[in-house]
Amino acid sequence: MALKIINQDVYKLDKFDGSNFTRLKDKMCFMLTVLNVIFVLDSKLEPIREPSDKDMDKIVAHRRKHEEDELVCRGHILGTLSDRLYDMYTHIQSPKEIWETLEHKYTTEKRGTNKxxxxxxxxxxxxxxxxxxxxxxxxxxxxxxxxxxxxxxxxxxxxxxxxxxxxxxxxxxxxxxxxxxxxxxxxxx
Structure with a gap:
C-alpha cells in the first residue's frame, strides 16, 4: 500500500487548538485537494456497491483505494489537532465524521462569538x-x-x-x- 503523505517541509499546518476553525478549514481543504483525497469528505459520496462476478476485481481495487484515501484523510485531519483534541477525536474511524463533528462544534461556537x-x-x-x-x-x-x-x-x-x-x-x-x-x-x- 503506497500512502500519499504530503511533504511536511512544503506544507505544514499549525496545530488546531479550537481557535480559528475558518483558517484550519481553508488550509485543510487545500492540503486534502493537493493529495486528491478531499472527495472522502463529500457528503454526496455514494457508498461502494457490492461487487458482482463480472466486475469483482475492479470493485475490490476501487474499495481498497477508497480505504487508503480515507486513512490518509483521517491521518492528516487528526495530525493537525492539538493533543487534547486528538485524544477527543481519535476514536472516530471515519474522517468524514471527524470533519463534520469539528465543523459543527466550531462553526456553532463561532456564531456565538460573532454576536x-x-x-x-x-x-x-x-x-x-x-x-x-x-x-x-x-x-x-x-x-x-x-x-x-x-x-x-x-x-x-x-x-x-x-x-x-x-x-x-x-x-x-x-x-x-x-x-x-x-x-x-x-x-x-
Whole structure:
C-alpha cells in the first residue's frame, strides 16, 4: 500500500487548538485537494456497491483505494489537532465524521462569538499611550473578521471610523482631515 503523505517541509499546518476553525478549514481543504483525497469528505459520496462476478476485481481495487484515501484523510485531519483534541477525536474511524463533528462544534461556537464582534467594533477606543498604527491595525483586524461574515464595510467608512476613534491628542489632525474636500483612501490614511 503506497500512502500519499504530503511533504511536511512544503506544507505544514499549525496545530488546531479550537481557535480559528475558518483558517484550519481553508488550509485543510487545500492540503486534502493537493493529495486528491478531499472527495472522502463529500457528503454526496455514494457508498461502494457490492461487487458482482463480472466486475469483482475492479470493485475490490476501487474499495481498497477508497480505504487508503480515507486513512490518509483521517491521518492528516487528526495530525493537525492539538493533543487534547486528538485524544477527543481519535476514536472516530471515519474522517468524514471527524470533519463534520469539528465543523459543527466550531462553526456553532463561532456564531456565538460573532454576536459580540459588532459591539467590539463600536466600542473600540484608541488611547494616547499606545502607538496609533498598532491600534489602527487592531481595528482593521476587526474589520477583516466582518469580511469573513460577508459584511463589507466600504473603505471611506473605515477611514471615518478610524478618525472618530482617534485619541484626544489627535484632535487637530482629525479636524484637518474632516475639513478636507476630497475623501482620503484607507491606504493614504
Amino acid at each position: 459580540f464582534l459588532m459591539f467590539k467594533y463600536y466600542e473600540f477606543t484608541m488611547f494616547d499611550n499606545k502607538p496609533i498604527l498598532d491600534q489602527v491595525h487592531e481595528l482593521l483586524v476587526l474589520v477583516s473578521k466582518f469580511r469573513e461574515l460577508k459584511i463589507v464595510i466600504p473603505d471611506p467608512m473605515i477611514v471615518e471610523a478610524i478618525m472618530a476613534k482617534l485619541p484626544q491628542a489627535w484632535n487637530n489632525y482629525r479636524k484637518k482631515l474632516l475639513h478636507m474636500v476630497e475623501d482620503i483612501s484607507l491606504e493614504d490614511f
